[in-house]
Every structure is written in structure tokens, then in C-alpha cells.
Amino acid sequence: MYAATIRRQARRHAHHTPSAPPGVPLIAVRGLTKTYGQKVAVDGVTFTVEPGRVTGFLGPNGAGKSTTMRMILGLDRPTAGSVTVNGHRYTDAPAPLREVGALLEARALHPGRTARNHLRWLAVSNRIPERRVDEVLDLVGLTEVADQRVGKFSLGMGQRLGIAVALLGEPPVVVLDEPVNGLDPEGIRWVRTLARQLAEQGRTVLVSSHLMSEMALTADHLVVIGRGRVLADCSMPEFIAEHAASHVRVRTPRAAEGETLLRGHGLDVARTGDELRVQGLDAAGVGELLGGQGLLLHELTLVRSSLEDAFMTLTADSVEYSAAMPQEAGATR
Amino acid sequence: MIDTVSLDPNRHVPGVRRPGFGDTVHAEWVKFWSVRSTFWSIAMLFVLGAGLTVLVCATSAEWLASSDADESPAAFVTWGMMFAQITAVALGTLIVTTEYGTGMIRATLAASPRRGSVLAAKAVVLTGTLLVAGTVTAFAGYLGGNWFLDREGIGIALSEDGVLRAMVGSGLYLAGLGLFAMAVGLLIRHTAAALSIVLALVFVVGNMAFLLPGSWGEYIAKLLPGNAGGGIATPVSFNPQLLGPWTGFAVFAAETAALLIAAYVVFRRRDA
Ligand SMILES: Nc1ncnc2c1ncn2[C@@H]1O[C@H](COP(=O)(O)OP(=O)(O)OP(=O)(O)O)[C@@H](O)[C@H]1O
Ligand SMILES: [Mg+2]
Numbered sequence: 001m002y003a004a005t006i007r008r009q010a011r012r013h014a015h016h017t018p019s020a021p022p023g024v025p026l027i028a029v030r031g032l033t034k035t036y037g038q039k040v041a042v043d044g045v046t047f048t049v050e051p052g053r054v055t056g057f058l059g060p061n062g063a064g065k066s067t068t069m070r071m072i073l074g075l076d077r078p079t080a081g082s083v084t085v086n087g088h089r090y091t092d093a094p095a096p097l098r099e100v101g102a103l104l105e106a107r108a109l110h111p112g113r114t115a116r117n118h119l120r121w122l123a124v125s126n127r128i129p130e131r132r133v134d135e136v137l138d139l140v141g142l143t144e145v146a147d148q149r150v151g152k153f154s155l156g157m158g159q160r161l162g163i164a165v166a167l168l169g170e171p172p173v174v175v176l177d178e179p180v181n182g183l184d185p186e187g188i189r190w191v192r193t194l195a196r197q198l199a200e201q202g203r204t205v206l207v208s209s210h211l212m213s214e215m216a217l218t219a220d221h222l223v224v225i226g227r228g229r230v231l232a233d234c235s236m237p238e239f240i241a242e243h244a245a246s247h248v249r250v251r252t253p254r255a256a257e258g259e260t261l262l263r264g265h266g267l268d269v270a271r272t273g274d275e276l277r278v279q280g281l282d283a284a285g286v287g288e289l290l291g292g293q294g295l296l297l298h299e300l301t302l303v304r305s306s307l308e309d310a311f312m313t314l315t316a317d318s319v320e321y322s323a324a325m326p327q328e329a330g331a332t333r
Numbered sequence: 334m335i336d337t338v339s340l341d342p343n344r345h346v347p348g349v350r351r352p353g354f355g356d357t358v359h360a361e362w363v364k365f366w367s368v369r370s371t372f373w374s375i376a377m378l379f380v381l382g383a384g385l386t387v388l389v390c391a392t393s394a395e396w397l398a399s400s401d402a403d404e405s406p407a408a409f410v411t412w413g414m415m416f417a418q419i420t421a422v423a424l425g426t427l428i429v430t431t432e433y434g435t436g437m438i439r440a441t442l443a444a445s446p447r448r449g450s451v452l453a454a455k456a457v458v459l460t461g462t463l464l465v466a467g468t469v470t471a472f473a474g475y476l477g478g479n480w481f482l483d484r485e486g487i488g489i490a491l492s493e494d495g496v497l498r499a500m501v502g503s504g505l506y507l508a509g510l511g512l513f514a515m516a517v518g519l520l521i522r523h524t525a526a527a528l529s530i531v532l533a534l535v536f537v538v539g540n541m542a543f544l545l546p547g548s549w550g551e552y553i554a555k556l557l558p559g560n561a562g563g564g565i566a567t568p569v570s571f572n573p574q575l576l577g578p579w580t581g582f583a584v585f586a587a588e589t590a591a592l593l594i595a596a597y598v599v600f601r602r603r604d605a
Contacts, residue, residue, distance in 0.1 A: 070439070070605070073439075073443050074443075074446050075439050075442055075443065075604065075605040076604040076605065077602070077604060090446065091446035094351040094352065095351060095352050096443060096444065097443070097444050104439055105439070108435055108437050108440060109437060109440075110368055110431055110435050111435070112368045112369055112370065113367050113368055114367070117363065117367035118367075120363055120367075121361075121363040121364045121367070122360070124356060124363055125352065125356055125359075125360035125444040125445050126352050126356070127350060127356055165440070
């Protein structure tokens, strides 16, 4: 699965033309810190979110993603540091919804108000033409339930309404906090497509998640945080190259012979039965070495450790709330 | 189903002006009138304010006309407004606490980051509504109630001392009370707590304070918000110890203003 993902990404990056002329909208977070009493929620975070790509904001529960996003929107006051959107503070924007569209908590709605009215007051507040309300309702597929009270909405419908709110002002910058929460696979795919399309249109897109697998499919760039600190800030291929170790699995009836041969070429080899795990060379190279000596190969596969593993390893020290592993009889881990 | 999205980032909406305070007020207006609780509260305001006035006038007219009446009929023509106060408190509280209860305050402040404008817009919508609803209700109660008093020959003309003032005063007092409750709601951020505090202050503490001994006790009682502000809403008060209607209202307005300033200062600095 990951192999396929990576191939897709490689293709995407090959075609990706960075389009960042000066002055284009972006988010600049500098030394951002937020403490709640004794608790340091965000600790000197610095990163930028560039236009034309999806930036994944990844971190385990309690890492400080939502807090950072609230500070981007000027809702929480930073203890130290600053954040600008489009070169100025969010709170200085004349019509913020037309500059930045955000989904924070989708359930933060008055249950008695209809979806249409919720969008209407938002539109009115920023002088967004009211026909946009119908457009975004249509866009997220809520037209039929537009006049129902949102209290009756399912989790997924609420999430869709939250996305409609984010897109209401056709903003060049879009910030989505865990947009796939509560969505079914169809909905997840829809959000993923949406995020990609927004980026392809040249918008600046920041999407948070605590699922590496989700980010692998959506993001071009990754900012990983744990315990309020930035742990990684790099492109997805860089992250994969750096953090997802790979090896080549070979199955051959003459495994011992193969082991000696590969060791002779300075490769790191481990053998179990007729299976070899080779590190330090790609599958083609390993195949050529062994095939050149006439060794019969039953299997030759590039195995990547999953990105989820890489993410877990990276954030292992910074997981805020970790559940104890269930202790099964005989389980040793 | 929906798989694709089409948004044109280069689409410009021609002629869009930068939003101003009027738009913030308009947004608050849409918000205010798009929940049922607003309609219910206004309906209750009318039913209690006008309905109870008519009812008490209808049932007391005969006694008031008799020789053993020890109250002025003028005290009865706005009688129901005492109870209509509850709905003004409810509306004022809910206009802010529901936003905190649901977390919608974040959407509000993301849309309108200037917090002073948000607070002012809410105040405009709330006071505008309560001023009109309070005055209309007081008039309706007066017209209905006075019809029964007239039948007993003790009717009060609109031109009589304090009657017209009490009609407009009802609107003013309810608007002030709404603002007072809104300020408390903004400080407390919790519907039940804020409601209880304001209702207890106006109805319970306000009445009990008259039991305080000495002249300082009497002053405290007179200065409490409900006692100070309520006098303007009735031509003749049942309670002879109150401040004069306009003096009292000025005291109440000052108290409300002080509370609003405190709420604004906290609101401006606080995390949403
Ligand atoms: N208003 C607040 N008061 C006190 N502590 C807070 C507040 N908001 C957040 N925190 C704490 O700050 C830390 C970061 O929280 P935050 O919600 O930003 O994490 P997150 O990365 O969004 O996590 P999740 O994936 O669970 O949504 C947590 O430990 C949280 O308990
Ligand atoms: Mg979060």
C-alpha cells in the first residue's frame, strides 16, 4: 500500500511546479509559544505554510496542533512569538473570512440554527455575497438539508458544514483542523481530493491530523510536532527518505551462498531460512548481483517500513497521552 | 456523489466593499433571529408583560374602585412588566452564553476579530429588540388593563403624570436589564450560572435588601440594579422607598455601563 502511495507521490512531485511569486498568501509562524498555567501547549514553534501545496500538520493527541491553529486565527493570544497570515496579523484583516477559511471544531454550532442560517450570518459579517451560501452548500452536498437544524446533523454532515464555512469566502488560505474526523471512507476521500484541488489552485492549505497514513495521501509538505515542539519540517519525499527505512527481501534456495556474496559487496544482510533481508542497495541492484552469479530467485521485493512506524518512532518521546499496551499472555514488547 | 470541487481562485466578486460595523450588526441580527429561543422569549415577554397586566387589572378593578383600596390604580397598569423582566434577562444572557456553550464564539471572532465591535453589535441588536418589545408590550398591557379600569371609572389617561414615561421606561428598563445580563453572561460564560446570578440579584437580593437595618441599608437597597432601574417602568411604584424614576435609571445605567466595561476588558484579553 505504501509503495503505491509513494509512487503516486513521486509522480506528483515530478509534475509539481512551485508557484510562489513574492507576496502570495502564506502563513508564517515564528517562535510561537503558548502556556496555559504551568502547561506548555506550544513551545517555540516556527514554520511557514507555502501556497500551492498541502502542508500536513501532524502530531499525536495533545501535541499543540489545535492551539497553534487558534493562535493563527487570533483566537488565543500567544504567550510569546508571532504569527502572520498574508503578511499581517489575522485580526488586522478587513474581511478575514475572505482571506482565511478555517475549520476548527465542526461541532461548535448552535444546534437550533439551520445550516443555511449559520452560513448566512457568516456571509453577512464579511460582505460575502449570499449566493455563495448556496454554492458552498452545493459544494459539500448539504443542499437538501440546508434548512434543517444542525443539531440533527450526523458527525459527517457537521464536518461537511464546517468545510462549507471554511470555503465560504473563497479564501486563498485554508486551515483545516482534523477535517476527516468522523467521516466515512467516501467522505475522507472527498476531503483529500478537496485539499489537493485547493492547493492545485494555488491556495495555501494547512491540514492537521494525527494519522500519518492520512497525511501520506494528502500532504506535499509535513510539519510534525510533539509536545508543542517542531520535530520535522520537510517535504513528504524527504520525510519518507529520512524516516522510513527500507530493505530488500530476497528468497532463494541458495540463501547462504547469497548471503556471503552480498556481504562481500559490503551490504548489511540478515538471513532466516531461505530468506534474506538486505539493506544498503535497491531491489534492482540486489537482483543483478545475485542473478549475475546464477542464483535462482523466488522473490525480490523492496519493503518499506510504514510511515506510521516512522511517525511513531519520531514522536515516541513526545506522546502526551499513551495508553499502556494490552498485556497479553506471553506477549513481549 | 460529490467527488470533485470547482473553485476558481482568480474569481473576483466585483464591487465588494470592506465590511464595517453595520455588517457586524447585521450578522448578529441574523444570528439572533435564527434561533427559536429568541421568538419564545419575545413571545413570553409579551404574554407576561401585557397579559398579566390585563389580567390583574381585570381582577382588581372592582377592588381598586372601592373605598378600601390602599393602592393607586396607576401602579397596576404596568404590573406584568415585573415578570417580563425575566425574559429580558434570559435574552441578554443567552446572546453570549450560548456562543460559549457551543464554542461558536470562535466562529464569531474568526469572522469579526474586533471584539469591541462584536460586543457593541450584540448590544445594538439586544437593546434595539428589547426597547421596541418592552415599549410595545407596556402599551398593550396599559391599553388592555386600562379598559377594565375605565369600566370602574378609575381609568388613567395616557396624558396623566408618568404614564407615557412608564411605557417608554419599560422599554428602556428591559433594554438596560438585557445589557446587564449580557455583561454578566460575558464575565461568567455559563448560561445557568449567569441567569441565576442576575435573577437572584434582581428578584431576591433586591427585595431582601430592604430588610437591612439603618439608613445605609436603605441606600444599598435603593441602589441595587433592579430597584434603581425598575422605577422608570411604572407610573406609580408599589414601593415608596425607591429613588425617583430618572435618578434611579441613571444609577442603573451607570451600574450597567461599569459592568459592560469590565466585561469588555476581560473579553478583549481572554482566549476565545
Ligand atoms: N484552553 C486550554 N486550557 C488548558 N490547557 C489547554 C487548553 N487548550 C489546550 N490545552 C492543552 O494544551 C495541549 C495541546 O492541546 P491541543 O488541543 O492544541 O492539541 P492537539 O495537537 O490539537 O491534540 P488533538 O490531536 O488531541 O486534537 C494539551 O495538553 C491540552 O490539554
Ligand atoms: Mg486538536
